[in-house]
Amino acid sequence: MLNIARRLKSADVLGINRRNAQYTLPHNARRLYPLVDNKARTKQLAMAMGIPVPELYGIIDYEHQRRNLHELLERYPDFVVKPARGSGGKGIVMITGRQGQLYRKVNGQVLSWDDLKHHVSNILAGMYSLGGQPDQALLEYHVLIDPVFQAISYQGVPDIRIVIFLGVPVMAMVRLPTRQSEGKANLHQGAIGAGIDIVTGITLDAVRKNQIVTEQPDTGFPVSGIQVPHWDTMLKTSARCHEMTGLGYQGADFVLDRDKGALLLEVNARPGLNIQIANQAGLHNRLKLVEQHQQSLKSVDDRVAFARQHFAAQ
Ligand SMILES: Nc1ncnc2c1ncn2[C@@H]1O[C@H](COP(=O)(O)OP(=O)(O)O)[C@@H](O)[C@H]1O
Ligand SMILES: [Mg+2]
Structure with a gap:
């Protein structure tokens, strides 16, 4: 994390202690954790809101x-x-x-x-x-890969993580399975994470074990510059996760199905911080900005518009 983190403005990088003290602890009530710590319950919640999930x-x-x-x-x-x-x-x-x-x-x-x-x-x-x-x-249901990701995923379905604070999508990345991750899009299993420009839904460079990579290591295709399909839907759905779980600070994970479009896979109440590395951008200033404007950010549309206005990739 350090080599890239050092290049980011260090004051803007959110570390684990600050995340816990200023975001997850005050904004995520303990009683809500079971809703997202069990994937069956999260599915029920999503279905009750009309949010599509893998069956x-x-x-x-x-x-x-x-x-x-x-x-x-x-x-x-x-x-x-x-x-x-x-x-x-x-x-x-x-x-x-x-x-x-x-x-x-x-x-x-x-x-x-x-x-x-x-x-x-x-x-x-x-x-x-x-x-x-x-x-x-x-x-x-086994999600079928969208053709857009075929060239940059190795034997599996990528997932799209969006971090949401007070209902505002603040940062996003797509995680791409590699040979090492055995078809799973988990960074700890060896998947690589590419940032996504919140405004356009276009991918940026990726990071693998804290090193910037420009190509998918197994397929050799460039990871940046790809338009993620269904981006508007995912942004909006991520904003709705605020009402769905009641969590103030959370990460929503989507998968894109070839036929069914964007499906909500899971929600995390303690989303990791490496999304900052994948975006080569810090979270802290974005979170502070949302906090300052929270009074005016009531509806889902307000919150998505705010994200588009303020969180373009540099
Ligand atoms: N239904 C599915 N169809 C295809 N791939 C899946 C499916 N569920 C999970 N995966 C793959 O496995 C990864 C991890 O699944 P997930 O449900 O997020 O569990 P975890 O909490 O362990 O991350 C996903 O990012 C995706 O790459
Ligand atoms: Mg997951």
């Missing part, structure tokens, strides 16, 4: 419900299994199709029915959940 095929709650798994999966040739309370891409398995009795993963490896059952058991036992708590396994 939930089923939830496996208890050990004995594993038996229902078979029946559930008979119906869907491809699907994603994930821990409801997971994070960082851990425990997520994406199945792209069948090969006889075997399930094929994005990287071409196959899983047997027993492998899959075993994986679900591990999820239920809390192997991937926050604090090792017993968990649920979610089965959901």
Whole structure:
């Protein structure tokens, strides 16, 4: 973080202590965390607001419900299994199709029915959940990559993170899966993050392990200058996440489906700070500006217009 962070105006870079003391602690009520720490609950909330999400095929709650798994999966040739309370891409398995009795993963490896059952058991036992708590396994629609991202994603679907403060989208990036991240768009798994100009929805350069990169490392295609489709919809939906969760400071993650457009994947109450590196811009001045104007930022349209007016990429 340091080499790039040093080049940013250091006073404007938001660090973890300030984020906690000035943003997440005062603006995010503890009682709201469970809404976003469980992906099944976040999906329900979004659906109640009419915000599109990847369809939930089923939830496996208890050990004995594993038996229902078979029946559930008979119906869907491809699907994603994930821990409801997971994070960082851990425990997520994406199945792209069948090969006889075997399930094929994005990287071409196959899983047997027993492998899959075993994986679900591990999820239920809390192997991937926050604090090792017993968990649920979610089965959901496998999002199909939008052609725009094909050249700059390796075997997976990118996700678009938008940080929202008091209902105003303040900064955005797209995270691109790499060979190392195994189809997942999580930076800790090796994905790369490219900033997005809030005003235009056009990508900027990317960062990989704190180094600026201009090309997707596995495909060699340039990552900047790409118009993210459905940008207006995502900006507006991100602003609506304020009403949806009640959180003052949050990160909303979207995926773009080839056929269904922008889908809300998850919401984070403690969004990371590396989005600043991906944008080569600090968050702190943007957050202060929103705070100063918060009285006049009531409607979703006001808040999106404010973001467009003030947060263009330099
Ligand atoms: N339904 C899905 N279809 C395709 N890819 C998915 C799906 N769900 C998750 N992914 C991939 O896995 C990554 C992590 O998923 P996410 O639901 O955000 O869990 P986590 O909390 O572990 O980050 C996503 O950014 C995306 O790249
Ligand atoms: Mg995620």
